Amino acid sequence: xxxxxxxxxxxxxxxxxxxxxxxxxxxxxxxxxxxxxxxxxxxxxxxxxxxxxxxxxxxxxxxxxxxxxxxxxxxxxxxxxxxxxxxxxxxxxxxxxxxxxxxxxxxxxxxxxxxxxxxxxxxxxxxxxxxxxxxxxxxxxxxxxxxxxxxxxxxxxxxxxxxxxxxxxxxxxxxxxxxxxxxxxxxxxxxxxxxxxxxxxxxxxxxxxxxxxxxxxxxxxxxxxxxxxxxxxxxxxxxxxxxxxxxxxxxxxxxxxxxxxxxxxxxxxxxxxxxxxxxxxxxxxxxxxxxxxxxxxxxxxxxxxxxxxxxxxxxxxxxxxxxxxxxxxxxxxxxxxxxxxxxxxxxxxxxxxxxxxxxxxxxxxxxxxxxxxxxxxxxxxxxxxxxxx
Numbered sequence: 001x002x003x004x005x006x007x008x009x010x011x012x013x014x015x016x017x018x019x020x021x022x023x024x025x026x027x028x029x030x031x032x033x034x035x036x037x038x039x040x041x042x043x044x045x046x047x048x049x050x051x052x053x054x055x056x057x058x059x060x061x062x063x064x065x066x067x068x069x070x071x072x073x074x075x076x077x078x079x080x081x082x083x084x085x086x087x088x089x090x091x092x093x094x095x096x097x098x099x100x101x102x103x104x105x106x107x108x109x110x111x112x113x114x115x116x117x118x119x120x121x122x123x124x125x126x127x128x129x130x131x132x133x134x135x136x137x138x139x140x141x142x143x144x145x146x147x148x149x150x151x152x153x154x155x156x157x158x159x160x161x162x163x164x165x166x167x168x169x170x171x172x173x174x175x176x177x178x179x180x181x182x183x184x185x186x187x188x189x190x191x192x193x194x195x196x197x198x199x200x201x202x203x204x205x206x207x208x209x210x211x212x213x214x215x216x217x218x219x220x221x222x223x224x225x226x227x228x229x230x231x232x233x234x235x236x237x238x239x240x241x242x243x244x245x246x247x248x249x250x251x252x253x254x255x256x257x258x259x260x261x262x263x264x265x266x267x268x269x270x271x272x273x274x275x276x277x278x279x280x281x282x283x284x285x286x287x288x289x290x291x292x293x294x295x296x297x298x299x300x301x302x303x304x305x306x307x308x309x310x311x312x313x314x315x316x317x318x319x320x321x322x323x324x325x326x327x328x329x330x331x332x333x334x335x336x337x338x339x340x341x342x343x344x345x346x347x348x349x350x351x352x353x354x355x356x357x358x359x360x361x362x363x364x365x366x367x368x369x370x371x372x373x374x375x376x377x378x379x380x381x382x383x384x385x386x387x388x389x
Contacts, residue, residue, distance in 0.1 A: 006334040007371045011364030012154050012182060012312050013338055014204045014211060018261070019268040026210055026261035036253050048256045055259045056246070058266040062274070063199065064190040065217055072216045072249040073259065077181035078104040080200035080216035083249060084177045085109065085148070087224030088198075091117050094143040096136070096174070098160070099125040099350045100153040103343040105179060109148075119143070125350045128303050129158030133168070140172045147174050151189075152182040155347040155358065156302030157285070157312030159187070162194055170195065175222065181205060182310055185265070186281060188274045197222060206277075207269065208365075209262030212255050224249060277365050281311040284363045284372065288313055291376035297383045301351045301358060314351075314358035317379075320386040322359050329359075333378040337361050 008016050035045030037052045056068035065071060074080040081104045089095065095118055097105055112118045121139045123131045131149075147169045152159050162178065169176045175197040180189060184199075185206030191199055196219065203213030218224060228251045229240075242248055269277065285306040292298050297318035303309045317325055326339035340357040341348055348354035363372065 006330070006336050007374055009335060009337045009361045009363055009367070009371075009375065011205065011367075012157075012310075012360065012362035015206065015208050015364050017366055018208050018210075019264060021264040021268065022208060022210065022261040025264045026257045029257040029260035034256060037256055051256060051260055051263065052254060055263040055266070058263055058270065059215060062185075062266055062270060063217065064192050066192070067220065069245045070218050070220060072218065072246045073254055074200075074214040074216055075212060075255075076204070076214040077179065077200050077202035078214075080202075080214050081105055081148075081177070081179060082108050083216050083227045084198045084200055084218075084224065085146070086112070086227055087249070088146060088175065088177075088222070089118055090145075092143055093118050093145040094141045095120045096123060096139055096144060096147040096169075097121075098123045098131045098149055099346045100129050100131070100150045100155070100158065100160070100344065101148060101346065102150060102154060102179065102181065103345075104181075105148050105150070106346065122346065125158075125347070127301075127351050128308075129153045129156040129347065129351065130303075130308075131160060131165070133161070133164060136165070136168055140174065144172065144174050146177060148177045148179065150179045150182075152180075152187065152310045152312070153302070153344070153347055154182050154312065155314055155342050155344050155360065156351060157182070157309035157314075157362075158302055159183075159308055159310065166195055182312065185269050185274060185277065186310055187278055191217060191219070203258065203262040203265065207262060208265030210258040213258040213262045216249070218245070218249070226251070228252070280365060281363065282306045284367055284369070285309060285311045285313060287369055288361060288363060288372050288375075291372055292379070295376065295380050295383050297386060298379065301353065310362075311364065312360065312362045314353075314360045316353060316356070316358055317383055317386055320382070322357050325359050325382060328382055329375075329378060333374070335375055335378055 034048045037048035056071045059071050060068045085108045123136050125131050149160050166176050177198040180201040184201035199217040203209035204211040298315050301314045322339040329335040338360040
């Protein structure tokens, strides 16, 4: 599904296009003067209340979350990760994380570490992006409270062995926070089967919703300190924030227009089945990998097998700056992609592309093989100019 103006290969940053119902629902929510959810008893507000609850229920169904109240709405995955990290840690705690983590994890941990509140240990990853599980087994300390793992790298697409990692952590009595920014909606996730403690994800990528939406799932029995406090529309007579979920972790007006669109994105996935999306994107990634292998001068990073990866694929071109390649792709061929370090510097160190970064291609559900053929033709022409062949 290609726009007349460009071919879009940046779904890892934000998915596009969205299902038509996503656009319609978000616009309807704004145009029809729906009220501020939870802030009154009039019909407009009650309509927004219902919508927000429907969104919680739909997300719960997608991830097999039994209690919708454990679904906390956030601004995005970064907000959700900050909420989880800062909400569960106390002074003296030790945290494990992998080299494939995004700055949404690295920077909050770094600040807490610099302030002397926590200590951390990084789990190294190989040049395909897989974490060293033997190193992990020896990295636990008596003070280890949390392990943060990126379900899939936004640089290489590498899928972490989530079951093994969670089993290892729980064996040591350590909670696990899963960053599913790249996998929510693209890879089936069952919080019960994986026994996930906290799951952070955004709405605007694989869930096909608008920007400014995201969520944090918090397993029953885990109590987080609120990141922010304020109005909730409930227990307004109190000068302390409510203890009940999800109000305990939500404060202020929710993005009801964004959630209206997110609800339709999630409904689209429920109707079409995430496993079907996964099969489609796996096939696209395999085809893209094979076409890029045909081009002299291109080096591909990450797993060879699409089964071990999301649809993300990064490469460098011999003799060419990554930024220049991205510029030429857009301005000469109308192809949209991402270049640089992708907010994950340690991942690039692991795969050997720091500090120059990579060109990242991320087809999505609406990409087709014709788009990939056009892309590979463009890259072949750029490579011939770059290498002089």
